[in-house]
Each structure stands twice: as structure tokens, then as C-alpha cells.
Amino acid sequence: MYRFISELYPICRSITGQGIRDTFGRIQQHIPLSITAVPSGTQVFDWTVPLEWNIRDAYVADRQGVRVIDFKQSNLHVVSYSTPIAARMPLRELKAHLFTLPDHPDWIPYRTSYYKESWGFCLSHRQYLDLRDEDYDVVIDSSLKPGHLTYGEYYLPGDTAEEVLISCHACHPSLCNDNLSGIAVATFLAKSLQTSSRRRYSYRFLFLPVTIGAITWLALNQQKVSNIKHGFVLTGVGDEGGFTYKKSRVGHADIDEAFAHVLRHSGESFEVTEFIPYGYDERQYGSPGFNLPVGCFMRRANGGYPEYHTSGDNLDFVKPTSLSRSLQVVQSVVEVLESDRGYVNTSPYCEPQLGKRGLYRTIGGNVTGRSAEMALLWVLNLSDGDHTLLKIAERAGLPFLTIKLAADALEGQGLLRPAG
Amino acid sequence: MYRFISELYPICRSITGQGIRDTFGRIQQHIPLSITAVPSGTQVFDWTVPLEWNIRDAYVADRQGVRVIDFKQSNLHVVSYSTPIAARMPLRELKAHLFTLPDHPDWIPYRTSYYKESWGFCLSHRQYLDLRDEDYDVVIDSSLKPGHLTYGEYYLPGDTAEEVLISCHACHPSLCNDNLSGIAVATFLAKSLQTSSRRRYSYRFLFLPVTIGAITWLALNQQKVSNIKHGFVLTGVGDEGGFTYKKSRVGHADIDEAFAHVLRHSGESFEVTEFIPYGYDERQYGSPGFNLPVGCFMRRANGGYPEYHTSGDNLDFVKPTSLSRSLQVVQSVVEVLESDRGYVNTSPYCEPQLGKRGLYRTIGGNVTGRSAEMALLWVLNLSDGDHTLLKIAERAGLPFLTIKLAADALEGQGLLRPAG
């Protein structure tokens, strides 16, 4: 995953244009992503698909022709969606179009102006202070004209049409944690699901420009929305911070319970936070008309670290181990979703005699004897049609897998049958 | 308000008689109070309107004719509802009728004997210790005979017959916080409501003798009770303590939520306590037959300060600033009640595009940009028919007014319409 991020890092992505298409091309080397292109001007709910933006070069050069700000050095230097310009102007005039972070003088900020035509450059505050009071050549060789918004979609069918949605934004330029980490973990989750022998749910992976992409997908796929039983937005999962799961608007959806459970047993620090209508695309999935059970899985939450939306969110900021542990968490969540169901105790009057069936020893894995015995007793006691395995695991304070293994062993002995 | 209290302070009020009528007369100089007189002997539920009590003079004089206890010095010196007496008796015999506060030797206690005929004097413990062992002339020039119980009522009609009840007791003699502070704040709240251009609710202000007054009003106005949608007893709001709101018996009535919300954002220390069937007239409004949503707003709760029911509850004990801040709280509560309602997001599928409508800048007042933006998002996200503005404000952790201004702005843009 880290290597994949390194490969995607240099691309200048935006909400439209060649950069995001190139990104989809790289994802296609891992999973068979289908690409949808939606023409500029298409009405999607209250929004309009914007013009397509592309950029070839941009710089500010001094009187000696030296590029003091150079897009080739970092694609963060240009405000995303900057209109083209080619002009000579004094520093005074230029300054209205320069953005820096005085508190972090070595970092270049990330700025966009998608829905209001303007242009600008971002630079480190140190660079800014070095600018001399002279005239500069200012060039942005960009284009903003009718084209397409593109998004990538990978649908992996399962036993039922009910689906799990995994959504990532893919529109940020050279930002590693906010953007690329989610893309990488989602891609590798998809790869691992492809190879699983059987899937109860279908899986839909979306790689989208943030906000307008999710709105566009929802507008064009309204008939599919009712299939979404669980979902999460995946982003910011590569830094070294603890986990954050932000609940869906629903608040106690199965996906919310599954993430809370898996994180509780992850052995790492984590936080489960309430839904707020600010953040990533869970805002759109959780708008009142849809109210989908879609949460958001991150490590440190958006805005919760100074590197957020700066050049500090680079290849040093994300770590292979963090990515790998994040992937394990989402895989465990998927295992919970896949396996969670209710069972009925076929011998509900008093406890069945487990000893004569050798059941106390049949639970494999790393489950120790005491937990295995308690898991058997909890599953038998709560398999009354009102409790799914996840509810039992929560009540018992045991990991889902321990409860699942107990249920399998009991089902194998005919002491349990699937409910419903 | 403080001046008004100063004016009312010297009057010798009781649950019947000229003192409470004089008090109503003073209130009428501010608001058009209507007075109801109910004859002694009238049956009101389980109670009977008592005889009317009036007093002209009372004293205990020593052998030199010096008044050692003198009603003219403080109307607290006579136990309220004392029967007339004119006798000479030795100190020993007199002592059975004397009441003091040994722990607060400078204060005169406040005592009553409404429902059991007796007489007595209250005095400071210092005065008491100074009494010589001699005979005293004991005179109470009072009368206890058929008359009337009176209460004052001010009904301010609104757009609907649904009403907000504000109830104060007005039967305590020279006690400032417990009695006069509530009268003053209620009177000035009524004055401010009179001048408001529009009222959704009708408002009923009651000034009553405690217990028997509320019981009498409820007994004579049973057909009006179903109009009471919200209400609160107002008393003890002039001291320097933090706020106390005691919830209605209902427990989670709108009035309970409104007070809790306003106090949470008041910037002052406060406590919200559960209903108990002891305290002021919320006991009667909250009896099981009525179970009205009527709480009680105080600063320090009844009995929660040593000056309570003593001469220490005087003009020094109440403060103009405390009165003024208490009035602001009840005015804010009234604003919440008036404005709280549910809205429906007319663009519920994904977020509407706020930027193109300039909405991020249209929220006025002192609301800062970030809160204003969050308020817009919260109102849009939760305007689903299940959430009123107050519920949204609570969920968002923002003041009601911020949410209300956001709702107004969104409604102005057609993005919101009133629910129902």
C-alpha cells in the first residue's frame, strides 16, 4: 500500500481533469475499476457538474527569469481550479493571490477555488518572506472548459444484492494521508475481497471527487441506494494517530456497532464520535433524504493534525504499519458484517450437556479455554432470536471471532440453527 | 425591579387580607391585573378558603410600657394569622408563644399558623435573651373573620389559545427574595411581552397566596387548564446564587428542555434538578390529576440559604444585577418557546450548494463564521420532521438563537419550510 501511495503521490489531481483519470488508471492495475464520465453542466440535485480543469505548468518568475514559485516542484503551489493567467505584475499586486501558513513556515498550504473563478499560488512562508519588491512574471497555463467529471466504481457481487459501500475521495493533489491512504486501503480491501470464496454481501467501492463526486453518484444512482445496508467513508488512515470512527447519521446502525466492537478489541487507542454534518462524504450519504448507514473511518480526524491540507501531509507522514493496521480493522469489520446473524438454541430448556460432546475443547484458534467456555455459554444463553452474534459478543465482552467460533461449534453439534 | 421590590417590602402580606390586596394595587401600576375575590368558606378541592386575616398593631410591652417587641418595627414580629389577644402575663407564660433562631441571633424568623388558630411573636434571639423575668402586656390587634381570598391575574392573548403560565406567590410579608423577587421579575416580563409585536402563545400571569391560592385558581379554572402548554413558578430569583431550575413532574416537557438549554448557554453556574413534590406551587400544578408541564425557576432553591424565611431575606439580600439576569433568562426561555418549531429541508438529497447563495455570510448578529456555517449544516441535516430547532440546537451544541438565525436564512432562500 505504501508503494502504491508513492506511485500516486506526484500526480496533480483535482475534482476533474487528467490527474484524477490517471489515478483511476493506476487503481485499474489492481482492480477492474469502471469509469463514469459525466459532462460539465449536468444538473445533480442542487449542484451543477463544473467545467473540467487541466493544468500544464505554472510559475512565478523574477526579473532574472528564475522561477521563485514553480508548479513543477510541487503541485500544491497552484490553487486548484486556478484560471489561466500570463501577466507581469509588481509584488504588491501579486500578494493578493499568495497564500502561506505563517505558523508553519516550511509548509505549502493546499487551497482550492472550485466554485468561484480566481487564481492563486500557495507557498511556504519562508519563500514568501524571501520575495523581493519587484515585478514578476506570473503564468498559469491551465484550462477550464466543458469536459467531464469522472469517478471510478468497482462492484463486487455477492450472494445477495444487499451491499456494503466503501467510498474514498480521490481529488486531492500531493496529499498522502488525506486522500491517498484511503485509496490504497480501499484498493487492497477490494483485492482481498475478490479472492474470498464466498460473500454474503455485494461490495461497491467508489473513488470520487469529494462532495460533487458523491452528489453526482447519488443523483445518477438513486435506484441503487436502497441496496446499501452498510457503508463507510475511508480516508486519513495512514498517519500514526489512534483510530477514529465517526458514526453514521443513523447513530446505531450495524456498521456503527461493528466498528465500535472491532476497535474495542483492536488493542489500539481509538475514539468513536457522533455524526456531525461536517467532514467528508458521509455528509452526503447522511443527508436527510438518504440517511444511509454510512460512517467514516479515519485515524486522526480531518483537521485534527497540523499537517492536514499542507505539504506536511507527505510520504513521511504516512507509515506502512499504520496502513496495514487500518486495513486489518476494515477487514475485521467486513468479517463481522459477513458473519453476523442470529441463531436459535435448539435445546433452550436448561443448558445442554457440553461435556459429553467434548465441546469445551473444540474451539480452535487462539481462544483460550476460559473464553471459549464462556463463549459457548453466552451463545447458548442469548440465541433466542433477539440477539445476533455481534450483540452477544458485546454483552459477553468477548471478541466477535470467539463468539463466531463458538456458534460454529454449536451449530456443528446441532445445538444451534440459524434464526429466521 | 429593585425599586419595585423596595416599594413592596414594607407591606404586611398574608394569604388573605389588606396586605396582599395592596400588593396587587402596586402591580396594577405596571400591568392591568384583574383581581378575583373568593369568599371564605368556599370549598376548593380538598381545602376550604380560610377566614380573612387583618392586623393593625401588635406588641409586647414591659412594665414601663416600652414595646420590647413591636409589629411597627417589622411585620415579621407577629406569627401570620395570629388570633387577637390583649393580656398581661409573666415571661414564663409568654415564652410558649415566642419564636427565635438561636443559630442566627440577629434575625427574626418568619412563622405562620394559617390552618390552626393560635398566636405568637417572632423575635431575634438577642432580643429574647434581653427579656427580663417580669410581667408583660401582650397585644395583637388582629381580626380573623369571614372575608375573601384574593388573587391577581393578567392574561395576555396571543395568536393561539395555547398558553404559557407564569405563577408567583405574593403572600409573604417583608421577605425580598422569597416572594418579591418573583413578583418583580414576573411583572417586568409581562411588561416586555405586552410590547412585543406578535405572540404565538397567550400568557397568563398569576399572583397568588401560596398553596391555597394555586389550589383555588385550579379549582375555579379547571376548564382552562388544558390550554396550558408550558409554565413555570417564579420565585427566589434575586439573590447572588447560581440558577436552579426544578423540572416539571413531566420531566422532559418542552419547558424543561428550554430552561436547561438556556441555562447551559447562560455563562452562569446553574443546576437542573428533578421534580420533587415539595417546594412551591409546582406541587399543585404537578399533582397527578393535573400533571401540568410547570417547572420552577429560582436562584438558590428554597431552604438552600440561611436567610430563607428570616428577616435576613431583606433589601440587602437581593441585587439589581441578579434580578436583571434572571429576567434575561426567562425572556430567553420565552423566545425559545415562541420560536421553537420543526422545519422540513426542501432539498433533502445531499447538501444544497450554500456557497452559490452566499448563505455562509448571511447570518447576522454576533454569530461567528464557523458557528454560523455549522448551524446551517445542522439545520439542513436535521430538518427531517423529527427535530425541532431546540432539539437541533441541543444536538449541535449551539445556542438556540444561532440555530434560529440559520433557519431564518435558509427559509429565506426557500431551502426550508415549516413542518406540519
Place this chain on the structure above:
Amino acid sequence: MYRFISELYPICRSITGQGIRDTFGRIQQHIPLSITAVPSGTQVFDWTVPLEWNIRDAYVADRQGVRVIDFKQSNLHVVSYSTPIAARMPLRELKAHLFTLPDHPDWIPYRTSYYKESWGFCLSHRQYLDLRDEDYDVVIDSSLKPGHLTYGEYYLPGDTAEEVLISCHACHPSLCNDNLSGIAVATFLAKSLQTSSRRRYSYRFLFLPVTIGAITWLALNQQKVSNIKHGFVLTGVGDEGGFTYKKSRVGHADIDEAFAHVLRHSGESFEVTEFIPYGYDERQYGSPGFNLPVGCFMRRANGGYPEYHTSGDNLDFVKPTSLSRSLQVVQSVVEVLESDRGYVNTSPYCEPQLGKRGLYRTIGGNVTGRSAEMALLWVLNLSDGDHTLLKIAERAGLPFLTIKLAADALEGQGLLRPAG
């Protein structure tokens, strides 16, 4: 109760056999216990009634014929249900059948092998270390053959067929707290209930071999189960620890509320824990097919003290005062169950005038004036058909008895009548 425990202590009980029958015989000296004998081989749900086990003698003797382990010294020395043996064997071979507690070298452990044929000796670790490397004569003079499982039952009829179940296990040999304390408290509770003039509920006391006994009773009495309205397992109530009440599987059954209330007002340290499907026979009563409202009352919970299931659980470990206070708690719980009911305020509009009825003084007992007055007000305020006396007591924070006395006084004045 302590004397009764001393008398039962020497008997070698097991889940079948003469020891448990002798125990029932001793209980019959206090209450008219009826005995049921169920033949070995009887199928009870998923279980089979086992062979009956009896033992006359057992020892390990050295070459000098000295009994180095001797059943006559302590019946814990033999693993319960040991098959007969008479053999000479070297220490090495014997060791596979010896059980000790290295962490508590002076105590003999308690071990059983009910459902798997084997034999063994338990001994203190000190004894074990003293064994010399030589041949030993190993004798267990036991029998394991078709016979009966026996249980004792005492049914005390009340005004209704609805019953309270009190269940104790009686199958442990010389263990005082875990076994005998429950038997003693249950027996004395039964004695005290016999003499009460009137009982709303019927009471059923069960003295059973653990697990198989409860399963057998439930299997043979399924038609009676629906009469069980409340119940608790009673055991481990003689040690000096604080109280533990483990809730029924139902979780908020009346019995759970009653124990929690009584313990809260007991003045002693206590813990109320959630149901788990491990522990005593509440596991069987709380299996999903029955889901009976049966909790478990203990002092220190099973396994919560090192003496548990060792010779350390002896006559020094249980205390007369602990037994006596435990009996008081269960008696108070029974009083709550007997007296708890809902009332309706016959004067629900405003408070009735308590003073004129002298009610403030009619509450007897040790209830102080202020609590008595509050109890009257709470009962009147909440007697609306939705609150039983126990719920009122909980809401008021007053002991059930105070609330009950207030209700009696109010009913005596016609201000209250039974609901329903």
C-alpha cells in the same frame, strides 16, 4: 443458623447418595420437606440422571500401614464420584490422581468427577510434599450404581398460586459458605414465613444437587414454571464480605429491583452485577427456554475468595452475624415482594390537606418527621396507576417501609385505594 451449619458440616454430600439424603433429614427437623427420588437413567432435557454414588471409606496408606491420606479426617480428601479402587502402587503412579493447591499449601481442594469415571485424592500441598517415594496402598471403598437422585422441596401456599422460588444447592461435602450457608438461611426464611399470618405469594423452597438437580426439577415440573413470578438462588451468604446480588437474565425483573432497593438501604457494602450464564443454578432458570426472573444472592461471589472450593471454607469462615444479616436482607426482599403494589390517589387534583387529618403525625415506626412527610407527598404525587410503591420508594430515595407506612396511613384516611 450457625449451629445448624455445624451439624451439617461433617456429612459427606454429593449430587446423589446417602449424604444428601441425610442432609434433607436434618432440614426436615425444621421444615416439612418433601423428598423426591428420581431413578438413575431418567432423561431430563439434554441430561441423564447419573448413577448413585456412595462411599464408606477411602485412604492412602504407607508401607507401615499409616493412613497418610484419610477420608475419615476430611471428606474433601476423595474426589467426589471416585470409582472404587483397591491397589498398591508406587508414588509416581499415584501422583496422577493427587490434587493440591500449591498457592495455599494448608488447604485441601474440593474436586469432583461426576460425568467422567475416574478416581482421585485431594490433599494439602504440605501433605503432598511429605510423601516418600515408596509404594502405597490405595483404597476407595465407594459404589457407583443405579439408584436415585433426590431433592427436597417445601411448598408453602399463599393467597395466590403465583410463587416465589428460593433455590439452594445441597450437594457439596464439608464446605460451609458454598452450600451450607444457603441451606441454613433458606431453612430459617421458610420457618419465619410459615408463621406469618398471611402471604400474598406461595413460596417454593428447593434443596438440590447443583446443575443436574435444577435441570431435573425443571424437567419434571414444567407445568409449574409459569407460576414463578420471582425467585433467587441463595448461597455463599455466611462469609464476612459485602453483599452481591447477581441479576436475573431478565435484567429488570421485580426481584432485581427489590434486591437492589433493599441492598441500597441495608447500610452495608454491596454490589449488583449483571447476569452472566455462569455461576449457580440461575444459569438453568435463566436458560432461554425458561427465562425466569430468578437472580442469585450471595455475599462474595462464587470464586471471589481464595477459600472457595477448599477446606478453607470451614466453620471459621462463616460467621453467625453474617448469616443473620443475610437472612434480614432476604426477609426484607420478601416484605417488598409481598407489599409492593400500585395505588390510586383518590384526591388527585392538588394536594389533599394533610394537616387537618393529622396525617403528618400518624406515621409510626422509626420514621423521622421529615421523611414521613416526604413519603406522604411522594405517595400521593405518584399514585397515578403507573408507579408501584417500590418505584415510588426508588424515586423518593426513601426505604420501601417508609413508603409503605405512608401508603397505609393514606389508605386509612381514604386518600388512596389499591389500583386495578
